[in-house]
Amino acid sequence: MTEPSLPAVSSTTLEPRNTRGPRIGVFDSGFGGLTVLKALLPSIPGAHYIYLGDTARLPYGSKSQATIARYAVSSARFLLEQGAEFLVIACNTASALAIEDIRAAVPVPVLGVIETGVSQARLTSDSGDILVIATDATVESHAYSTASRKVGLTALEKACPLLVPLVEEGWIDHPVTAEVVRIYLSGLAAEASAAGLTPDTLVLGCTHYPLLRPVIERTVRWSVIDAAEATALEVSRQLAFVGAVPNASVGKATSRFFATDSVAKFRRLGAMFLGQPIEEVELVDLGG
Amino acid sequence: MTEPSLPAVSSTTLEPRNTRGPRIGVFDSGFGGLTVLKALLPSIPGAHYIYLGDTARLPYGSKSQATIARYAVSSARFLLEQGAEFLVIACNTASALAIEDIRAAVPVPVLGVIETGVSQARLTSDSGDILVIATDATVESHAYSTASRKVGLTALEKACPLLVPLVEEGWIDHPVTAEVVRIYLSGLAAEASAAGLTPDTLVLGCTHYPLLRPVIERTVRWSVIDAAEATALEVSRQLAFVGAVPNASVGKATSRFFATDSVAKFRRLGAMFLGQPIEEVELVDLGG
Numbered sequence: 001m002t003e004p005s006l007p008a009v010s011s012t013t014l015e016p017r018n019t020r021g022p023r024i025g026v027f028d029s030g031f032g033g034l035t036v037l038k039a040l041l042p043s044i045p046g047a048h049y050i051y052l053g054d055t056a057r058l059p060y061g062s063k064s065q066a067t068i069a070r071y072a073v074s075s076a077r078f079l080l081e082q083g084a085e086f087l088v089i090a091c092n093t094a095s096a097l098a099i100e101d102i103r104a105a106v107p108v109p110v111l112g113v114i115e116t117g118v119s120q121a122r123l124t125s126d127s128g129d130i131l132v133i134a135t136d137a138t139v140e141s142h143a144y145s146t147a148s149r150k151v152g153l154t155a156l157e158k159a160c161p162l163l164v165p166l167v168e169e170g171w172i173d174h175p176v177t178a179e180v181v182r183i184y185l186s187g188l189a190a191e192a193s194a195a196g197l198t199p200d201t202l203v204l205g206c207t208h209y210p211l212l213r214p215v216i217e218r219t220v221r222w223s224v225i226d227a228a229e230a231t232a233l234e235v236s237r238q239l240a241f242v243g244a245v246p247n248a249s250v251g252k253a254t255s256r257f258f259a260t261d262s263v264a265k266f267r268r269l270g271a272m273f274l275g276q277p278i279e280e281v282e283l284v285d286l287g288g
Numbered sequence: 289m290t291e292p293s294l295p296a297v298s299s300t301t302l303e304p305r306n307t308r309g310p311r312i313g314v315f316d317s318g319f320g321g322l323t324v325l326k327a328l329l330p331s332i333p334g335a336h337y338i339y340l341g342d343t344a345r346l347p348y349g350s351k352s353q354a355t356i357a358r359y360a361v362s363s364a365r366f367l368l369e370q371g372a373e374f375l376v377i378a379c380n381t382a383s384a385l386a387i388e389d390i391r392a393a394v395p396v397p398v399l400g401v402i403e404t405g406v407s408q409a410r411l412t413s414d415s416g417d418i419l420v421i422a423t424d425a426t427v428e429s430h431a432y433s434t435a436s437r438k439v440g441l442t443a444l445e446k447a448c449p450l451l452v453p454l455v456e457e458g459w460i461d462h463p464v465t466a467e468v469v470r471i472y473l474s475g476l477a478a479e480a481s482a483a484g485l486t487p488d489t490l491v492l493g494c495t496h497y498p499l500l501r502p503v504i505e506r507t508v509r510w511s512v513i514d515a516a517e518a519t520a521l522e523v524s525r526q527l528a529f530v531g532a533v534p535n536a537s538v539g540k541a542t543s544r545f546f547a548t549d550s551v552a553k554f555r556r557l558g559a560m561f562l563g564q565p566i567e568e569v570e571l572v573d574l575g576g
Contacts, residue, residue, distance in 0.1 A: 056351075063344075165453040176467055183464070 021046030025084025029058040032207030033090030034273035039232035049255040056261035060093040061137025072098035096143030117227030118147040129197040132157040134205030257281045309334030313372025317346040320495030321378030322561035327520035337543040344549030348381040349425025360386035384431030404522045405515030406435040417485040420445040422493030545569045
């Protein structure tokens, strides 16, 4: 006891919960997860968000489960080192293939976008038949079908590989994108009909797709579930349950951004997903 | 000299050149380079082609020069181990960023698609102003501008990031693709005009783009240079120069395919690029 006056390093974690906002780690392989952060920002007063985009190692989709799990676990650990007390896996591929590995590796609550999207669809669907559009990798994992079956829903999944490049090209409100969306969704409707399903709900199973929600809603009559919004709702619910949501007086939410590659591209494209400028992105090296 | 009757392991490399076809290694980060192999196949009688797609480590485009060079050199060495006596770098990113590293690392001739495409454009262009469409990474490297300047051409480069996903979706002869091509190329024409250029030649600076040649040629009046064809021409020229092209009696060309990941996807998509079915793809591990 030679330095009794020094504060303990972890002192901030001991403050009463209602005097500061919780620290929430948000993880994606890229910047699509910023649509989840965008939904989170207004939902919890005074929360501190730590966002990590593992851009150097994307795309996760083409890699093996073991590799994806290794990348996702190292990313989750990094967010804990930065002080995260709650993790949101804002990446469909990592939610599909690595969420149990992440839960086994870190001692904080972990929430993935697939389970929250499906829970929301369960509340919305009357027929019990839902449709899911996602990337190749997410569809091949059948994670949405598996999660849907657990809550009594039947899900028909379709890969829409052109939608991410169209969003990244910035063609959000563009006739080409409207036509591509029309082709994919009319194909999906025909497949559902051929399978004898009567779908009433469409889940956006990729964190890039919320930017296309207006064009999608102009194309179909189904209820559209944005997993980003569903996740934000579930995070507030879980934090409120453990008394970790402070009163509004603690002020507005703050964010800190980390990326493993191409900070300039992250800032440029990220602003489109977050819906506001990103001042600073810190480069971090998580190894190969 | 205890086993004088055993043939030497390398005996086949000692055969007179005109009794067998040369062994040509063709390398790409994926399967786009198969358009180059497609152009090579009919061009050299009896050649033996060894194709490597480094699919586990793609896309190269988003990685640093040092990493791309490391991947490309290990891929080139693998092809030499398989017997390649001549290397074709059928990958624009590797040609742009790693060709000198490859040349320094292997003792055989190395030809890249950028230099051959630009040489062909030099023969074709009257005005001396050429246009190049390519991926983001190739455009950012300005390798086509640099190579063009060396032969007295002025090149205007444009990234067309939607074209690779459209080709990989199989939308080759599709109204959406025609519209995307029209938008990109009319944008490029406007940029050229604003820069005071009078272009007469368009170089397809990505090995995916030859599949879109018909739709591109329906859209513009420029001469279209397919680097795949230009490369095949240059390989036969160089091999003829060193007397390594056998007479036609040695029979038809053979091919062997290697990929570092996703053999099934390689076979499925690769057939589209090669223009014929691919019977067998061998999986190879080149490490991280």
